[in-house]
Amino acid sequence: MTDSVSDPSVAEPGRTDAEADATPIPSHVDTSAAPLVDIVGVNKHFGDLHVLQDINLSVSKGEVVVVLGPSGSGKSTLCRTINRLETIDNGRISIDGVPLPEEGRALARLRADVGMVFQSFNLFAHKTIVENVTLGPIKVRGKSNAEARQHAMDLLERVGVANQADKYPAQLSGGQQQRVAIARALAMDPKVMLFDEPTSALDPEMVQEVLDVMVGLAKQGMTMIVVTHEMGFARKAADRVVFMSDGQIVEEDEPDAFFTNPQSTRAQDFLGKILSH
Amino acid sequence: MGKFGQMMAQFDLLHAFWVTIQLSVLGALGALVIGTVVAIMRVSPVRSLQLFGAGYVNIIRNTPLTLLLFFCWFGLRISSGIQLGLPSDPTQVLSLRWAIIAVAVYHASFVAEAIRSGVNTVPQGQAEAARAIGLGFFDSLRHVVLPQAFRGAVAPLGNVLIALIKNTTVAATIGLYEAAYTMKGMIEFYPQLLYVTFALIALGFIILTLPTGIFFTSMSRKVAVQR
Ligand SMILES: Nc1ncnc2c1ncn2[C@@H]1O[C@H](COP(=O)(O)OP(=O)(O)OP(=O)(O)O)[C@@H](O)[C@H]1O
Ligand SMILES: [Mg+2]
Numbered sequence: 001m002t003d004s005v006s007d008p009s010v011a012e013p014g015r016t017d018a019e020a021d022a023t024p025i026p027s028h029v030d031t032s033a034a035p036l037v038d039i040v041g042v043n044k045h046f047g048d049l050h051v052l053q054d055i056n057l058s059v060s061k062g063e064v065v066v067v068l069g070p071s072g073s074g075k076s077t078l079c080r081t082i083n084r085l086e087t088i089d090n091g092r093i094s095i096d097g098v099p100l101p102e103e104g105r106a107l108a109r110l111r112a113d114v115g116m117v118f119q120s121f122n123l124f125a126h127k128t129i130v131e132n133v134t135l136g137p138i139k140v141r142g143k144s145n146a147e148a149r150q151h152a153m154d155l156l157e158r159v160g161v162a163n164q165a166d167k168y169p170a171q172l173s174g175g176q177q178q179r180v181a182i183a184r185a186l187a188m189d190p191k192v193m194l195f196d197e198p199t200s201a202l203d204p205e206m207v208q209e210v211l212d213v214m215v216g217l218a219k220q221g222m223t224m225i226v227v228t229h230e231m232g233f234a235r236k237a238a239d240r241v242v243f244m245s246d247g248q249i250v251e252e253d254e255p256d257a258f259f260t261n262p263q264s265t266r267a268q269d270f271l272g273k274i275l276s277h
Numbered sequence: 278m279g280k281f282g283q284m285m286a287q288f289d290l291l292h293a294f295w296v297t298i299q300l301s302v303l304g305a306l307g308a309l310v311i312g313t314v315v316a317i318m319r320v321s322p323v324r325s326l327q328l329f330g331a332g333y334v335n336i337i338r339n340t341p342l343t344l345l346l347f348f349c350w351f352g353l354r355i356s357s358g359i360q361l362g363l364p365s366d367p368t369q370v371l372s373l374r375w376a377i378i379a380v381a382v383y384h385a386s387f388v389a390e391a392i393r394s395g396v397n398t399v400p401q402g403q404a405e406a407a408r409a410i411g412l413g414f415f416d417s418l419r420h421v422v423l424p425q426a427f428r429g430a431v432a433p434l435g436n437v438l439i440a441l442i443k444n445t446t447v448a449a450t451i452g453l454y455e456a457a458y459t460m461k462g463m464i465e466f467y468p469q470l471l472y473v474t475f476a477l478i479a480l481g482f483i484i485l486t487l488p489t490g491i492f493f494t495s496m497s498r499k500v501a502v503q504r
Contacts, residue, residue: 112411122402136410170503
């Protein structure tokens, strides 16, 4: 990453200064250092479908970026390329200055630093809640059982499900399971957290409890990339909104500016649809 | 009844079933180990391993067990000179060892399929979540996928074990003194006791297989993963 940045011959398509200047940067976001997540010129196809088209996105430490866009626009795919659950055709993705390794131990180590929360929770069904949270710290970070359990209980306390620690995932509500999934990701002390529609599989009355946890995380300075259509969250917690359509990043702006005054017609259409109900 | 007593004195039926049990247990353990390795190959991301696993299952599963056993006993042992022990070991010991190998290799293909069907009961998302917290391929398998796959595979594995116990009788063809071979001798020497002999041997197998089936069915309920 460092060598390609200092190499002036490497063009970074689509990364105009004008674009970066358009978004005022909040004071808690550290832009002085290299970006924590740096996505440059990324393309990906599923067969004939060009799902990611020359994507450029950099996220600074402490920044909260909300990604939204119509169904099928490539939001999940983008999210999943950041920890290489999806491979890319070309382009470059680095986390904290380190390009994503192809595979093997180096990739596993990098994934440990990138927390991910899925739409469908994906808790380990045969393990208790606390075991779900301690598995990574014990097996990947080499922590002792006692230490991992202590940290896990603190995290479960923080997301409000400590009293469920010895139950199995199927015994918890969706909202509780998703909060456990957040605790499981946090247990690895990640540098950045990815959320792919964390509330869209939840019953409406459980959405808020999960969003509250996420807002709390954002306030504590966690770097977050969140695919969500929850505008309340975007307004309250996001520093930047990225709007995707048909595999492209069409528009980025501060949440208030984006929601009140979208520039592109695609964003206007999209907002028109989600605001109308 | 005198004839019956005479027959029972001449043929050591308990020992014959003890050989059947040894062949079943050791063959099953071998099948479990080989079958698990083959199943892992089939779900691995490495194309050549996938192909090897698929080839193993499809070739071995569609080959008669008798063929495999003859291949081992008359082929590998005699022509290729592969030794499973000292030349001075009794033939019965050697034939048991070769039979264990043939039984294990053959049933491993069914075990692999049972485990793979168990792997398919584990939602893809859990494997992704395991990778996302930084577990490598083997750690994800070991701690997340396989424990659930085995639980999902308990019932089919029970069926494989029952088939395996019955299939051990093929070892009679290479002269191993197990239950079926002993039955052959009993019928030859005491043809008038045919029905009793059949009932006795069949009962022996039922005593082995019926509890196995009940055990595996109740186990599969007990360990089932709640989803
Ligand atoms: N594994 C795959 N194989 C083939 N096509 C895929 C695959 N995953 C996604 N796609 C396609 O790629 C496109 C983008 O999918 P993606 O899931 O990234 O969209 P999304 O923006 O997250 O949509 P949604 O809001 O519905 O979740 C879709 O057209 C989808 O059908
Ligand atoms: Mg999606």
